[in-house]
Amino acid sequence: MVKSNLEAEIEQLQNVEKQMRLAADVPGTKKAVTDILQLCFEAKDWKSLNDQILLLSKKRGQLKQAVTAMVQQAMQYIDQTPDVETRVELIKTLNTVSAGKIYVEIERARLIKKLAKIKEEQGLIAEAAELMQEVAVETFGAMAKTEKIAFILEQVRLCLDRQDYVRAQILSKRISPRVFDADSSKEKKKPKEGDDVVEEAPADIPSLLELKRIYYELMIRYYTHNNDYLEICRCYKAIYEIPAVKENPSEWIPVLRKICWYLILSPHDPMQSSLLNSSLEDKNLTEIPKFKLLLKQLVTMEVIQWTSLWHMYKDEFENEKNLLGGSLGDKAAEDLRQRIIEHNILVVSKYxxxxxxxxxxxxxxxxxxxxxxxxxxxxxxxxxxxxxxxxxxxxxxxx
Structure with missing residues (x-):
């Protein structure tokens, strides 16, 4: 009885929708399609909901505004589905409707992100990564900058999780580090006529400075795979410069320790030498005097005795695994000794x-x-x- 009543109400609304659509009445068509979806949702008839979404989107001459309103309305129901299977089915239906339609490209990107999250929770990391790579959000003019960055960072993270380091590097190149230095306090310019109107980012999207930290933490994971110590050091340096980190000693002390270690582990070259000297000028090094002494030994042209140095810093070295960023790597101890030998050879070559x-x-x-x-x-x-x-x-x- 309830089912027949639902079908009758839907049929009435479909007649209204047809009249509004043929008359090109945008507000009326939008209200009719959203009312149909609301009826199916209130009745908890998820199969009818999926069928109606597909049916309404395929109507001849269906208005773009009506399709957009329908997709946006149905997206609100995703988190209220009774189980994962129903949720996945609804997301796939909406993906089918939004595929190839530029006016709902942002909604489609958000849907794919939700579906990828479900796949990841099911342990299907490879499938989740492939799903995310289907979307190139950097071409979306109407998407907020922070949402674009967050989406690309999620793509990079999933590639790192599946150990696809080549793809992770390619995707990371889509984000310029300069974007994090933009002054968000400046007033936004009003869009010119014909320009895309940029949407506001959803509430769950992190701020630009939070995204900066996420970006450099992901790049640390990438460079750790290659044991590129200098690039890891530069990433920690960028995190260290974030105001929220610099204001909190419990945050910047572990980061500064990592900067010191990776500077010492980096092969000697002009960039490493420049970073070494600039780090020594940091007043915060006085809070960790042992590390200041260690850096001073590296810039002083005197032979360093490896056994005495390792005896003094072994505990600090091994304690890094309990601090921010974890251990310095499997080869770090061996590479540290090699760097000390290289330093000593340079000293000998001078004298x-x-x-x-x-x-x-x-x-x-x-x-x-x-x-x-x-x-x-x-x-x-x-x-x-x-x-x-x-x-x-x-x-x-x-x-």
Whole structure:
């Protein structure tokens, strides 16, 4: 009885919708289609709801405004569905209706994001990532900037979760880091005639500064895969500059520790040297004096004794896994020793023009064989005269 009443009411509204549509009455058509959907929702007849959405969208000469209103109305019902299967079916129906229609492209992007979230909760990470990659939100002129960035960051995160690092890098290039430095306090310019009217971002979209932190945390995950210590350091540096982080010591101290560690782990080059010197000028380093001392040793042209340095900083090094960002990586301890050796070779190259391999090994606290390996593998061996002298001493040693 209830079912027959529902069908009768829907039929009446369909006649009204037809009259409004043929008369090109936009407000009347929008009200008719949304009333039909509301009837199905109140009756909790989810199958009829899906059928009506498809039927109304395929009507001859259906108005764009009516389709938009219908999709937006049905999206409000998604979170009120009784189970996951019904929710997925409704989302798929709305995706079918919105596919290829530029006037509901933003709604379609939001629907795909919801569907991808459901797939992820079911453990289908690969499917969720592929779904998200179907949408190129950077071309959506009417979508709010923060919503675009949040969508792309979700694409990057899912690619990292499925260990698709190539795709993650490609997607991350769609966001320019300069966008996070935009002054949001400036008044928005009024759109010119013919320009897209930018919609307001949904309430659950993070602010621009929050998105900045999410972006750099994802980039840290990407660069950690490649053990690109200098880029990881630069990412932490960007997080460190966020006002909300700088104002809270419990936030910036772990970040500053990470900056120091990754600076030391980075191979010596002009960028690393510049960051090292600028970091030493940071007044906040006085709050972590051991790390200030560590950085000073790196800029001082004196040989560093590895055993004493490791004894002093081993606990701090291992404690990083309990702080923000987690451990420094599986190879970090080995790479740290290599960086200290490279530093020592640079120091030796400054003070010696000729040196025997035996003496060099003594200064570096290494065996001759290990010293020889580091000399020829060290990319920072800048003094060619010293390299020639080492080669001569090697020949003498062999003979």
């Amino acid at each position: 010696y023009s000729r040196i025997t391999m035996k003496r060099l090994a003594e200064l570096l606290c290494l065996s001759i064989q290990v010293c020889l390996f580091y000399c020829f593998s060290c990319t920072t061996f800048s003094n060619l005269c010293l390299l020639q002298c080492v080669c001569i001493s090697v020949l003498i040693f062999i003979l």
